[in-house]
Amino acid sequence: MQTAGFLGYLLRRRNYVALTAALVTLMFVSAAVFAPLLFDWESATRVSLGTALLPPSLSHPLGTDELGRDMLIRIVWGARITLVVAVVSVIIAMSVGIIIGCLCGYHENWLTNATMRFMDFMIAFPRTLLAIIVVTILGSGVLSLTLAIGLSTIPANARLFRGPILALKRRQFALAAKALGATDASILFSHILPNTMSLIIIQGTLLLADAILIGSGLSFLGLGPQPPIPEWGAMIAAARAHVTSHPHVIFAPGLALFVVILAFNLVGDALRDYVDPRSRKAL
Amino acid sequence: MGTYVLRRLLTLPLMLLGVSIAVFLVLHLIPGDSARMAAGPDATEADVQQIRVNYGLDRPLAVQYGIYLTKLLQGDLGDSFQTLAPVTEDIARTFPATLELTVAGMLIALILGVPLGVYSALHPRGSADRLVTSIAVLGISMPGFFLGLILMLVFASVLGWLPPTGRGSCAHLVLPSLTLGLPYVATFARLTRSNMLDVLSEDFVRTARAKGLSWSQVIYRHAMRNASIPIVTILGLDFGRLLGGAVIVETVFAWPGMGRYMVDAIMVRDIYVVQGTILVFALSVVLINLTVDVIYGIIDPRIIYS
Numbered sequence: 169m170q171t172a173g174f175l176g177y178l179l180r181r182r183n184y185v186a187l188t189a190a191l192v193t194l195m196f197v198s199a200a201v202f203a204p205l206l207f208d209w210e211s212a213t214r215v216s217l218g219t220a221l222l223p224p225s226l227s228h229p230l231g232t233d234e235l236g237r238d239m240l241i242r243i244v245w246g247a248r249i250t251l252v253v254a255v256v257s258v259i260i261a262m263s264v265g266i267i268i269g270c271l272c273g274y275h276e277n278w279l280t281n282a283t284m285r286f287m288d289f290m291i292a293f294p295r296t297l298l299a300i301i302v303v304t305i306l307g308s309g310v311l312s313l314t315l316a317i318g319l320s321t322i323p324a325n326a327r328l329f330r331g332p333i334l335a336l337k338r339r340q341f342a343l344a345a346k347a348l349g350a351t352d353a354s355i356l357f358s359h360i361l362p363n364t365m366s367l368i369i370i371q372g373t374l375l376l377a378d379a380i381l382i383g384s385g386l387s388f389l390g391l392g393p394q395p396p397i398p399e400w401g402a403m404i405a406a407a408r409a410h411v412t413s414h415p416h417v418i419f420a421p422g423l424a425l426f427v428v429i430l431a432f433n434l435v436g437d438a439l440r441d442y443v444d445p446r447s448r449k450a451l
Numbered sequence: 452m453g454t455y456v457l458r459r460l461l462t463l464p465l466m467l468l469g470v471s472i473a474v475f476l477v478l479h480l481i482p483g484d485s486a487r488m489a490a491g492p493d494a495t496e497a498d499v500q501q502i503r504v505n506y507g508l509d510r511p512l513a514v515q516y517g518i519y520l521t522k523l524l525q526g527d528l529g530d531s532f533q534t535l536a537p538v539t540e541d542i543a544r545t546f547p548a549t550l551e552l553t554v555a556g557m558l559i560a561l562i563l564g565v566p567l568g569v570y571s572a573l574h575p576r577g578s579a580d581r582l583v584t585s586i587a588v589l590g591i592s593m594p595g596f597f598l599g600l601i602l603m604l605v606f607a608s609v610l611g612w613l614p615p616t617g618r619g620s621c622a623h624l625v626l627p628s629l630t631l632g633l634p635y636v637a638t639f640a641r642l643t644r645s646n647m648l649d650v651l652s653e654d655f656v657r658t659a660r661a662k663g664l665s666w667s668q669v670i671y672r673h674a675m676r677n678a679s680i681p682i683v684t685i686l687g688l689d690f691g692r693l694l695g696g697a698v699i700v701e702t703v704f705a706w707p708g709m710g711r712y713m714v715d716a717i718m719v720r721d722i723y724v725v726q727g728t729i730l731v732f733a734l735s736v737v738l739i740n741l742t743v744d745v746i747y748g749i750i751d752p753r754i755i756y757s
Contacts, residue, residue, distance in 0.1 A: 292691055293733070293736055294695025294736070296695030297695045297729070300698070301477060388596045390718065422597035430589065433588050433592050
């Protein structure tokens with residue numbers, strides 16, 4: 169729907185960096201979606217020590233890892249895991265964060281004030297640590313990693329969305345709806361919330377980058393998906409003993425992570441410029 | 452000012468109490484039996500039960516918390532299941548290492564970031580300015596462990612200039628603190644730049660110039676002081692983030708800090724260690740935020756706390 173408009177905008181502005189970034193995110197999402205059609209799960213996880221640590225070649229374009237598995241196949245499957253973890257965690261963080269932000273922005277009383285104070289207190293805590301605590305409770309794995317990232321991002325989202333809602337509910341159209349007898353729920357969801365849609369899309373894109381970054385860090389620590397699941401951070405952790413002799417085992421997943429996170433951040437920034445051209449001047 | 456600091460300090464025990472209850476509850480909700488974990492795979496049912504009794508794990512939750520709190524007030528965080536050493540001893544050994552790493556990382560970000568930001572504010576649209584805006588996004592996109600491994604590969608393995616892992620000399624500190632601090636350089640630079648630009652357009656800067664002060668005096672005595680207020684705010688928040696990042700950097704460089712100690716304890720469900728380390732992390736974050744509030748007052752005497 170709006171995608172074509174956004175890409176056209178990037179072309180008109182000759183923003184080739186953001187265009188490349190959009191292309192990279194598209195490639196990443198396709199790899200994640202079509203991974204089962206491209207390679208079977210068996211070849212991403214089967215250990216064959218005879219082919220361990222081969223440098224990149226025609227049969228293994230990115231080489232093989234310390235257990236003889238093809239790096240390209242593992243990276244493509246890793247994209248699928250990364251995307252699922254990132255998307256689901258962002259959905260959790262955004263939906264709960266927006267609900268708390270809405271309620272605390274729309275109703276101003278002691279309860280919502282106390283909730284926001286608590287959220288502010290939580291924001292002061294490093295997210296990596298919050299996520300580690302959640303993983304400690306739930307145990308390591310794909311699901312708990314997803315929940316850990318999602319839950320630890322809720323406070324920041326609640327605060328981010330409360331501001332605009334606080335401002336929007338004092339605007340004429342919201343007051344008019346109230347004067348016409350609309351219920352609180354209908355004012356919030358059909359009048360106020362649609363006005364934050366651009367913020368939701370921009371924040372969602374930037375949070376995806378953030379979720380991938382934090383998730384890979386936790387996986388690197390061994391708190392994410394367990395072997396033989398091909399997660400990029402975990403792949404780096406498993407192969408790091410061989411970094412000196414076979415740098416490709418680190419660089420393939422590491423560059424994949426860096427490029428994908430960078431792409432999401434650049435697309436998010438470009439989206440912000442597209443939606444609100446004034447923000448570019450503020451930079 | 453004095454009463455404000457005092458009042459904030461008085462809320463500190465209350466916050467700690469809240470944090471201790473939260474951490475205590477959270478860790479008792481963990482599925483999995485830590486007593487069985489501590490007893491090892493070959494333990495009999497009687498052994499496991501004995502450990503439960505020894506550590507008081509068979510008592511009601513409220514009683515367990517009461518015992519935990521009493522001990523906490525006496526500076527006793529319990530003993531590790533793994534090493535059998537008191538957790539406080541391990542924290543006393545590992546926390547300074549984490550603090551050293553975090554402070555060094557912060558200093559790198561500040562020492563490189565703030566001057567870069569001032570310079571690009573004074574030369575808008577120059578090459579430094581363009582550099583700052585373009586490397587900021589690189590900084591927030593780089594996973595710390597990947598950056599660390601690259602630095603280790605280049606400066607330790609290939610060039611052999613610096614030791615790859617461990618703690619000890621200043622040379623050991625260089626790579627871990629660079630890994631931690633570099634991603635924040637551009638963030639600080641960008642923040643300094645935008646604050647500096649705001650301040651430089653204010654009337655008092657023009658007045659200071661008009662009364663004959665040199666540019667450097669105006670910048671360092673008038674503009675910098677005003678521009679640094681928002682930087683101090685971010686400094687407080689980023690200190691927490693660096694503390695969290697230190698957990699990952701410690702793993703990369705085998706730095707014997709509290710983050711690594713905590714993660715190792717999580718793997719084997721050594722609850723007293725996890726409890727103790729999280730408590731100390733929380734305490735540091737609370738203290739840092741308090742310090743930041745006090746620093747505000749010093750930089751900007753207009754702030755009156757009510």
